[in-house]
């Protein structure tokens with residue numbers, strides 16, 4: 001049995017990936033400092049899978065803690081989710097973001113090399129293409145100039161990982177560039193649980209529908225898009241989790257391999273509201289508000305490379321994303337905090 005170290009495995013995408021890894025027969029060791037997650041996710045994972053991951057409460061920037069994890073467990077590969085992800089917060093706290101996302105990745109990679117582990121899957125983002133890239137984004141495009149420290153931290157980390165691969169041919173790294181993951185596990189037991197008022201569209205819609213927030217503010221309806229609202233490539237988080245399992249197979253080839261993980265379809269904010277209402281029967285009151293600073297009008301993935309090289313495609317429908325979001329939100333109106 002292969003054992004995967006999952007940093008940030010208590011978080012939103014990490015917890016769904018841990019479920020898919022356990023189901024696929026991997027052993028899993030989670031390292032998470034719980035800065036944006038809750039221990040209550042762990043028994044939920046065990047309920048879904050019938051087995052539990054090992055959990056280590058540690059920070060990936062803590063070199064001695066990471067050395068101890070590699071000494072205690074025979075790790076075959078690492079999936080590195082641990083990072084901070086709020087775009088607006090990163091503008092206010094750039095050093096915290098670079099320190100966590102870039103330095104954290106460097107400390108992890110050094111601990112891996114010291115332990116003789118050279119297979120890594122890295123959580124990157126569509127934002128690394130930068131604001132000027134033509135749509136759809138394709139992996140052959142150069143890294144752009146992301147406009148937020150968060151986006152820049154992901155592009156910097158990718159550059160460091162590329163340099164690492166040049167320095168030592170034992171490294172095999174997949175940089176997975178996620179588009180907009182939404183939805184929840186179909187059990188309704190785990191899902192996205194942002195602290196405070198959500199920044200992202202899907203959890204905001206879900207909180208309006210469950211009565212925790214009064215109305216959605218749609219940030220701009222005067223973009224040059226079919227209905228004037230921004231378009232994004234929303235994919236089901238369980239599809240994304242499966243993409244991580246598939247990408248582990250690509251780690252047989254040395255070097256840095258970038259993959260877009262998205263559906264290849266752009267969906268507007270208004271279409272998201274309509275789809276949620278149609279699937280759940282819950283009204284989502286909204287108002288049109290000014291544009292949000294830094295938002296791009298529209299982007300989506302060219303996901304052909306993942307299909308060809310990973311045999312992966314985001315197959316779950318928008319309807320399923322909405323149904324699963326609502327099952328999670330309505331069954332857990334206070335998220336994991338109620339436990």
Ligand SMILES: NC(=O)c1ccc[n+]([C@@H]2O[C@H](COP(=O)([O-])OP(=O)(O)OC[C@H]3O[C@@H](n4cnc5c(N)ncnc54)[C@H](O)[C@@H]3O)[C@@H](O)[C@H]2O)c1
Nearest residue numbers: 008011012013032033034035036037059060082083123125
């Ligand atoms: N959700 C998205 O839309 C999205 C899009 C593109 C990329 N990503 C990236 O994917 C990864 C996972 O995102 P998510 O949505 O699951 O976020 P999340 O906040 O739910 O999960 C991140 C986890 O990492 C942990 N963590 C943060 N810093 C840590 C540190 N220094 N040491 C140990 N643990 C730490 C947090 O406690 C949390 O459990 C992040 O790197 C994020 O930047 C997310």
Ligand SMILES: O=c1ccn([C@@H]2O[C@H](COP(=O)(O)OP(=O)(O)O[C@H]3O[C@H](CO)[C@H](O)[C@H](O)[C@H]3O)[C@@H](O)[C@H]2O)c(=O)[nH]1
Nearest residue numbers: 085125126127199200201204217218219230232269292295
């Ligand atoms: O309350 C809200 C929240 C969002 N939106 C709109 O909904 C769309 C999606 O916004 P999200 O915040 O959900 O997602 P983004 O595409 O802005 O950002 C996401 O994708 C980025 C990739 O470029 C980064 O990875 C980032 O971390 C991740 O949150 C945007 O047009 C936004 O203006 C609203 O109208 N109202």
